[in-house]
Amino acid sequence: KAGVxxxxxxxxxxxxxxxxxxxxPISGHRSVSWYQQTPGQGLQFLFEYFSETQRNKGNFPGRFxxxxxxxxxxxxxxxTLELGDSALYLCASSxxxxxxxxxxxxxxxxxLTVL
Amino acid sequence: xxxxxxIPQYQHVQEGEDFTTYCNSSTTxxxxxxxxxxxxxHPVFLIQLVKSGEVKKQKRLTFQFGExxxxxxxxxxxxxxxxxxxxxxAGLYYGGSQGNLIFGKGTKLSVKP
Numbered sequence: 001k002a003g004v005x006x007x008x009x010x011x012x013x014x015x016x017x018x019x020x021x022x023x024x025p026i027s028g029h030r031s032v033s034w035y036q037q038t039p040g041q042g043l044q045f046l047f048e049y050f051s052e053t054q055r056n057k058g059n060f061p062g063r064f065x066x067x068x069x070x071x072x073x074x075x076x077x078x079x080t081l082e083l084g085d086s087a088l089y090l091c092a093s094s095x096x097x098x099x100x101x102x103x104x105x106x107x108x109x110x111x112l113t114v115l
Numbered sequence: 116x117x118x119x120x121x122i123p124q125y126q127h128v129q130e131g132e133d134f135t136t137y138c139n140s141s142t143t144x145x146x147x148x149x150x151x152x153x154x155x156x157h158p159v160f161l162i163q164l165v166k167s168g169e170v171k172k173q174k175r176l177t178f179q180f181g182e183x184x185x186x187x188x189x190x191x192x193x194x195x196x197x198x199x200x201x202x203x204x205a206g207l208y209y210g211g212s213q214g215n216l217i218f219g220k221g222t223k224l225s226v227k228p
Contacts, residue, residue: 035218042220043158043203056213059116090157103148103160104205104216 002027004093004107012113018079021110025072025093031055032074033104034066037088046089049074078112086114117142119206121219129227134191136222138204145207145214147180147187152221153200161189161202194226 005024013019025032034046045058049068066076072093078085088109096102120139128134138147146165150158162171164180164187171178177190187206191198201221208215 033216043205043218045216045218056215092158103163104150104158106150106157106159108157 004091004105006089006091006107006110008110009108010111010113012115013081014115015081015083017081018077019081019112020075020077021089021091021112023074023076023091023093023107025074025091026095026105029093029095029105030072031094031096031102032068032072033092033094034074034076035090035092036060037090037109038086043090046076081114083114086112088112117206117208117215117217119204119217119219121204121222123222124220125223125225127225127227128194130196131193134194134198134224136189136202136204136224138187138206138219140185140206140208142208143184145184145209147184147207148205148216149178149187149189150203150205150218151200152203156200158203191224194224196226196228199224199226 007022031050033048035043037043046060047066048056052068063079068074088111090109091107092104094102094104122137148163149161151161152158162178167184168182169180175192179188201223203221204219205216
């Protein structure tokens with residue numbers, strides 16, 4: 001069974017640009033969550049999607065957005081990039097809704113560097 | 116907002132020594148999960164604790180969930196170099212009908228051979 005796939009793995013952008021990251025969950029998983037990981041802040045929750053609907057959202061500005069497609073694949077977008085957006089963005093899929101008791105399966109992450 | 120405090124932030128041990136990381140929440144958790152992230156890797160699920168006072172073991176790893184379901188610990192006996200990585204706890208809170216999984220900031224373990 002293939003794991004969670006994230007693309008691209010690495011990318012470099014400049015301030016003001018926008019970026020789109022993609023996540024393909026484990027086959028059969030309908031819940032996809034996104035996390036931002038930085039050395040100082042640990043894992044911070046961005047949002048969660050289930051069946052194409054955003055079910056939960058973390059405390060991030062509106063520049064961070066996401067969506068989920070009918071095949072459960074998800075994308076997140078960050079517009080007007082700032083230096084502080086440099087981070088590892090992790091996608092996690094789960095077979096259960098709303099981060100309920102199911103474990104999260106993380107992808108390898110997309111490492112974004114903003115110059 | 117809800118927070119899960121995890122200590123220590125860093126722990127350096129000699130191979131063979133024991134290691135413990137602690138997580139604390141100010142409010143009652145529905146359950147708690149533990150993850151391990153190897154250097155350069157992604158978090159990998161270790162275990163989930165649900166019941167008050169629950170204790171689970173995985174070989175040299177012992178996980179505990181407090182009686183009040185507000186704290187948890189992970190203890191590794193006789194560390195090995197393969198234990199190197201960052202250990203995260205993640206507490207599940209329910210606000211209304213919506214669950215929120217909040218991660219601690221992790222404890223980074225280094226093991227000197």
